[in-house]
Amino acid sequence: MGQNSELQSRAQGIGFLVKMSGLQSLLCLFWLGSVQAGKLLVIPADGSHWIGMKPLVEELGRRGNQVVVVIPEESLSMGPSEHTTTLTFPVPHTKTQTQELVLAYMDENLNTDPSVDLGGLLISFITVETFKTFTVRNAESLLFNKELMKTLKDWDFDAILTDPLESLGAIVGEFLNISSIYIQVNHPCGAHFLASQCPSPVSYIPHRYTQYSNRMGFFRRTVNVVKALLQPLTCRRLFSHADEIASRFLQRETSMLEIMSRAVLWFVRFDFAFEFPRPVMPNMVMIGGFSVPKPKPLPQDLEEFVNGSGEHGFIVFTLGSMVSELPEVKAKEFFDAFRQIPQRVLWRYTGVVPKDAPKNVKLMKWLPQNDLLAHPKAKAFITHGGTHGLYEGICNGVPMVMIPLFGDQGDNVQRMVARGVAETLNIYDITSEKLLVALRKVIHDKSYKEKMMKLSAIHRDRPIEPLDLAVFWTEFVMRHKGADHLRPAAHDLNWVQYHSLDVIGFLLLILVTVMFVTFKSCMFCFRRCLRKSQKKKNE
């Protein structure tokens, strides 16, 4: 209990709010007695990112590590987690303000016609602007609170686990000079591949927001090359605000990409049942699907509802943790479509309900998505293509109709469509007819179900559970104070050296010199011969 009290007194004296359960106090005792346990600082990102990270953080705490999670007082979804100590810090904005920001972002996406959006250029522009605001809004509140930062330093953590979507955690890791482990799904400018020096051949690795597959024709490859050329600029624009805060706080000229290049490990939330096969680096640990829980039985009322669907089965429809409403005119298209199908529908929806809403549709504020998908009568899954739902769909082998809303969802969707396990629709121009066609296709064309079952089998057949893998590597970094043996020497080279441009220049110089000397020698010989023959003629 000593550590617990110390922790509380240290934190409360300076305005931290400490939330610690009785179980945590017990764990503190365990921490003190255990040599193996490490001290881990966790700074998560908001929204679905926290939901995805939470199982790992809780498991690390459950295993006896001293896990301290630092979150803002006001956030969309972040809150206390089991087996950990949660510290909150004050921020000048409210949860409602953040929600408004997200809704405004989604609205812009809803109103962007994807057919005129060449290679996702417009979408990525909107994303960049939102990203810049969203990812630094908590940073200044923590970084420039000297006492809070001193407390974190005094803790002498072994490592930090953070989501680099929000720049805060990465900057704190750099300041504390401890091993940084990043957990990442998709970064808008592909910063995780740039910063880790992971080669991404543009000829078959589609750039973010292009929504291309890994098999591209000449035109698409051209767009992809152009986007790759612009990538450093995109990253610079994306991080401009964060770069400025980091430089100001660390009191030296730096950039987020430079800070991120020092990451010890990258937990990338994909596996190759989902992601297109591509090169990876030794310090990348693939943990796709690690947050999918074991399915539980449904509550009585839901079990009755889905069983009542008979042979036709039912459809699960959610648009992610951040979106439970739709503009009335869009929602109408969905109600109209559902009226015409024999399947029952469970829809997470809190928007306006029309008077003539069909009876086969059950609207809920929240639904047990994974448990429903695991039900044998689940026939299709209408989803926005967020990674959580996507892996739950794959895990349970349910074909999908995918309606991407924002961020990396369009790219995620493309990966499922390329595997023949999903159909995709644009929210911008969705109609009940289009929805009906897509739903009937994935339900009645057996190839979708068959391919999804194969994908599911491949995804679930793994030598070690991804959650265990993430736990192992986090503890590895704490045990060995880093993982230097996984850091490529590429980080010691500048851009010119990395691409061997100096060597190529030198070799070209030699080549040109040799050619020049050869040419001059030949000309010299030729002229001498000519002179001789002229002399002879003259004689």
Place this chain on the structure above:
Amino acid sequence: MGQNSELQSRAQGIGFLVKMSGLQSLLCLFWLGSVQAGKLLVIPADGSHWIGMKPLVEELGRRGNQVVVVIPEESLSMGPSEHTTTLTFPVPHTKTQTQELVLAYMDENLNTDPSVDLGGLLISFITVETFKTFTVRNAESLLFNKELMKTLKDWDFDAILTDPLESLGAIVGEFLNISSIYIQVNHPCGAHFLASQCPSPVSYIPHRYTQYSNRMGFFRRTVNVVKALLQPLTCRRLFSHADEIASRFLQRETSMLEIMSRAVLWFVRFDFAFEFPRPVMPNMVMIGGFSVPKPKPLPQDLEEFVNGSGEHGFIVFTLGSMVSELPEVKAKEFFDAFRQIPQRVLWRYTGVVPKDAPKNVKLMKWLPQNDLLAHPKAKAFITHGGTHGLYEGICNGVPMVMIPLFGDQGDNVQRMVARGVAETLNIYDITSEKLLVALRKVIHDKSYKEKMMKLSAIHRDRPIEPLDLAVFWTEFVMRHKGADHLRPAAHDLNWVQYHSLDVIGFLLLILVTVMFVTFKSCMFCFRRCLRKSQKKKNE
């Protein structure tokens, strides 16, 4: 027993020699009853390669898979293994002839002055010539024996596990049209990275036989670029004989690189405690150190000998499974050095023994290398730098003096030297003084032992044992009839497309056109302006 008899009758009728123990017959029964078990064809490569592969093959058999190992009647080290069925086929050469080939190869390496060998160009030339002879000598004997090949086809294997050092297995896999799993340590022309489309940035990934580390100055990077440019030519020369046999046998124009590019999985026998960190592909499974067995207690006489070394401890000295002799003049240098140290020495040596051989040296025909290295009194390991010994050294945390003889050993050694856990000497100009300096350094300078213990801790701290990983992935391929989801789309592109040269050309064309039109427009405007002003002047 039915399957056993069928197997024997099928094989014996056509000249196969079937070796099957009682245990194997029992296993056959298990195979018949087990749905999960797969049918695996194994075609290994000779020498230390087979020794490295054997534990995996035996474990796959022990787990109930039907494992059929096909080997030539005469070989250096290949023979029956437990829990498997071994089939042998006649070859026109004897074991002695093969041994002579290896010795001649080693002699050439012994007499090549590495100081004049720019970036290993000479060594690689010698290697290429030996490689060409060695790797195809068994191929024709099996491939053009129609009945033997028909028998293998009739077996309807789920997959083939083969070492692509010898081309035979890869060609058989292609002919049988089954999933091919390659087990590979280092290919002389880096074919495993070429064929798997794995990016290898030349700026920090040293080419084979350069003996460079991953941190290269300008000169070394230049040599490395030149070797990379020559790589396709080296590969073509290396495979010229095998390409011809493959094309003749498969009755279509093909190449070994093309055949190898269809590998479903690559088991690469390294991990990053040994190999320099570099990009890898999703279908590469790192199983470095998988063949290191658990150490057993030493026999009574050896235990007494090593314990008699007192506080000074002892040195283990072997030059690999293929080399137990040395030219007398070289051996003398070793005896002279050992005479001057207080440590006892266990040396695997069958060459000429001088009359005044020092008493602290115990010469043996064979020694339990791993068990000796695991002994707490082991102070140093003199080794040629073959991967087996190397991983045994790492596993047991014993600093090394490394004397590379041929093949990839020079590169392996460089990796250990770069980590500060080994000293290296050239066999070409070795003297007792040089040996003494190196031995005293690794024994008395504590940094070698400390760094080696750290490396050992990192190597042994893994989420899953590499042997289990190899077993899992072999069975995965048999269960799912391949692993298409790990195959990058790069294989569908030609060289120009892969490097985006067509796109770059197109973009340059646009750029040049735009510049040309801009220039012409400017010139046009300029001329008009000039004409007007001249007119005005004239007026």
